[in-house]
Amino acid sequence: MKRTAPGGAALELLVHGVGGATPEKMLNDPRTVRITGDETAAVFRRAEDVAADSAPDPGDDRGRATPVPEAYVWSNLTSGNGTRALWLLLLPFMVVNLAHWMRPAAARERTRAVRFYGLLVRLAALSLTVLLVAAACEVALDLTAWQCAGTPACAERHSWLGFLSPTVSDGGWWSLPGRRLALAALVPTALVGLLWYLSHRTWRAYESQEPLDRTPEPENGPGHTALGRPGFWYGRRLVARLRAAHTAAGLLTVAAAVGTAAARQDRRPGGPALLDVLGRLLEASLFTGALVTAWVVCRRGRSERRLDRRLDAHLVHRLPSAALVLLALTLVYAGWDRPGWTSEGRLPGDATFGGLAIAQGALVIVLAIVARALHHCPQSTATPGERCALNGLGGPAVAMLACALGGVMSGGVSQRVSDWLDGTGTFLDGPPVLLTWQASVIPVLLVVLLVLCAVLGRQTLLLTRAEQDKVISEYGVAPGDPSRTRRIARARAIATLTDRAPLLVAVTSTATLLLGAGALVGAFGTGKTPVRAGETAQPFVHGAAQTVQALGSWLIGLGFILFVTWGRRAYKDASARRTIGILWDVGTFWPRAAHPFAPPCYAERAVPDLTWRMASWTRATGGRLVISGHSQGSVLAAAAAWQLKPSDRKRVALLTYGSPIERLYGRWFPAHFGPEALDALHQDIDCWRNLYRPTDPIGGPVRLSGDDCGPQVDREPLADPLAYGRTEAHPLPTPVLGHSDYQADPAFAEERELLLARLRPEVPVQRT
Known part of the structure; x- marks a missing residue:
């Protein structure tokens, strides 16, 4: 009492x-x-x-x-500034961060399993950073500087690339392949720098707000939640450490994209021995840096039981700086004059994107196993039935969607840029085969979603008819106004779509997992793009392959245009700025525990x-x-x-x-x-x-x-x-x-x- x-x-x-x-x-x-x-x-x-x-x-x-x-x-925390509409481009990072907080409730305290769950999500988030930076390298280094600038016909079509072309510039200083790659590397490096800047600025504005300092409560009784811990809303130290690790990972990805191309040339018979040794030393340094970066991500999760005001200064400052030094050395190494080096074919990126796709699929599967082992949906006396989304698999499903978004953005943008550079489709070899396959599955995924939406629409229509009788009974207006009754019943039926969100997430994540596996099999099984793989089949198959590849390329371009349009509108229209801000009210409630480049909490x-x-x-x-x-x-x-x-x-x-x-x-x-x-x-x-x-x-x-x-x-x-x-x-x-x-x-x-x-x-x- x-x-x-x-x-x-x-x-x-x-x-x-x-x-x-x-x-x-x-x-x-x-x-x-x-x-x-x-x-x-x-x-x-x-x-x-x-x-x-x-x-x-x-x-x-x-x-x-x-x-x-x-x-x-x-309201200004989410929709006060029109530039925040551009945070829509950080959607994959936000989604994978949500997967961290969707951890199932365990029947008892299982600290190791909970930490392993968080570790898997952080690794999946790190793979997304590497994937998107690698996609930027693919566009800037491979498609633009290596293939288009190295092909006379393509360079002549795009006059702004003339100074990089050996034929157009008559062998100018920048026409050497290594120097072209070094110059183009500034584009993905600038992208990494922009992400670091945005994360650092929002880190100062959001994570540096100290909560009320108090003595932690005992956590042995039922109903314990981490939201009551003193340090739950103070993730300053973790975000700083993850920001340093992800920045270093992005810079090392750019260095690897440039360095591996030059090292491959130096390992050929008759190459300079000194450059060969330098290339191997740089590759070993890059590999060591990658191991250190992964160790920093795996080392420790959130500190919530107390206010952790310390910062890992030696990691926050030295890790990105060391990666930047390695990148600078790699650019100098690649820019060395190598007689007889010409840009032919594609840069060695197929294995990179394939390895990332396999690693992400494996992480999601292991995450699902851990989530299922942790799953315990407690029932209160007033809670009928199971109330846990997807039986505890909501986190793995959302992590799969984040990886799918990263793959779609990478494959779609690469294919779109390739089509833009190569107008006739005869000059360039195009992006890696896997990225082309990933862009080609976008129309198939849209068909699956359209079918699902049609099913949900039919169910909503049936529910609307059933609700009409309830409306008449509750208001006691038989027979009533049919249009008024239908309007009220439709509002009730549409409101229930929120409760069907688990079905939408389950179908979408399962479809993306299967289609991603199919893209891997198609890329590595045939070694060809969908169009070229279809050339050996029936004409109908070849035509279908051409159609899905072209549709995937154009759909991703249309999506990017929509993102930019919404962002530009948010600068001028207050109502649009407020509407776009609503999207973040749900997605950015949670702290940045998995990805430091996600929109701030x-x-x-x-x-x-x-x-x-x-x-x-x-x-x-x-x-x-x-x-x-x-x-x-x-x-x-x-x-x-x-x-x-x-x-x-x-x-x-x-x-x-x-x-x-x-x-x-x-x-x-x-x-x-x-x-x-x-x-x-x-x-x-x-x-x-x-x-x-x-x-x-x-x-x-x-x-x-x-x-x-x-x-x-x-x-x-x-x-x-x-x-x-x-x-x-x-x-x-x-x-x-x-x-x-x-x-x-x-x-x-x-x-x-x-x-x-x-x-x-x-x-x-x-x-x-």
Whole structure:
């Protein structure tokens, strides 16, 4: 039993959701004042409430404190700057980072298995960095500097390459193959430098925000979640170490692409002995650097049990610097004059891309085995059936999608650039065979997705028909307006598509795994591109091979254009900037634990902000508070409550509406938002009420048993729309609100008043 202590002030802290909101709208007052924070994220009050902490309510003759509303506005963390729309290009890095947090919940503490799971995801993330830098090397070094500049007909078609061509420039200084490669290596090197710069800048802005320092709680009881550890939202040291390792890996990849071509030439009979020795020494140094980089990635994961303020300065500074020195030495070595060296065929990249594809497939398979061994989906008393996405295989499936995205981007861009450089298809040998096969499977994958979408569309149509009878029964309007009934039923049916996301992920990841295996077999089994492999078959097969290869090339080009178009629109259109920002509200909630080049985690700023505000309020005033969160704001509110000390947590009541905390986070991140963790949070705080609608595609029930606040944490599903037709209370047609404007429902005011009443000092409430 526990009783709220009388006396003290009361606070209502509002947290908005995806898309953002203005403090004026959240506080329902045109005059607001920022009381703490900055332009990125801040807490606002109404102008009349600025000094409400110490002044008693003048209208209350007993001097009790009226709950003071505050609004925490964090929208600029995700959608405030138009340049952040360009972070869409970092999508594979973000997806593989999500796979780290999708670790299944283990039935008991299995530290070694959990660490091995994190290690596998970090290695998969490292392979993505190497893959995308290798693709940049393929485009700049192989296709442009080696093949096109070394072919007179291609160089003449592209005049900007004339100074690199031995024939067009009449043997100019840059026309030697090694010097061409050294110059072209500046392009992927600049890409690595850009990724390092973006990661370093966001690291200073996000990971350097210190959370509340406190003594860690015991982790032996049920319902333990890592979100309550003091250092969970402070990954500064790990991100710095991973940034150094991935930067070094990218630079070493560029050095290997240049150095192996020159070393292969020097190992030919009659080559200079000195250059041969230097080439072997450089290759040994590059191999040693690769081993050190892998060791740094494997060495250690996150430090969450305490605030780890130290930095591995010797790694953060020396590892990228050493890789940069090796790259410079390699460029000098490659630029040496080698008589008789001409650029013929392709650079040795087939084995590189094939090895990466095999390594990624093996990592995903081992990750699935570990995830299945860890899998334990606990069932709460109010949770019917299995609520863990893909039976614990969500992480491996998402990791497979990240690798597939990297492969599609690499193969598609390489094939598109090759088609652009080689207009007639007769000048160049093109990209490595495997990349061409990977670009060719894109149309097949799209066909699979279209079939799946057609199946889901048919199911949604059938569900819409079934929901029409329920709508008529609930509103009691038989027969009703058919179009109005159909509109409400369709909104309910479309909202259920969120619950079918596991099917979409499972089919897509399985299809990409099988198609990737088929591309490997086709590339290494035939040793030819799909078109040339089809030449020996029937004319129909050859035509189909030509079609899928051309479609794959054009589709990836179209996708890149769409990315750039959305990014340019976000510079000028505030609504577009806000819409694109919503994509990151879900994908970038989690810290960068696997890939340092992923978009930054806004929660590493928002959660400490909320925790500091709540803790400072309760300690300064001795009062209690309601934290009210909509959509993603409810997830931030719960994460902040976990970060409080137990004594402060007991003074907090939680109101959530349109919340994905169980529907999305509980299913896809069971180790952190599983039923046991949510139930433990419910027991620790004073009270929790949750509102949702059947037409909401994001929010849903939390499925927890109740307490003295009510028999269940979830209120009965809210009616949406509020009225079927015109009524005395609603003389105008009411819209279907879905995920927005929960405050328009009278139930919201009732639940809010119930929680605020518990904060009043003259109403002590008992709770079991």
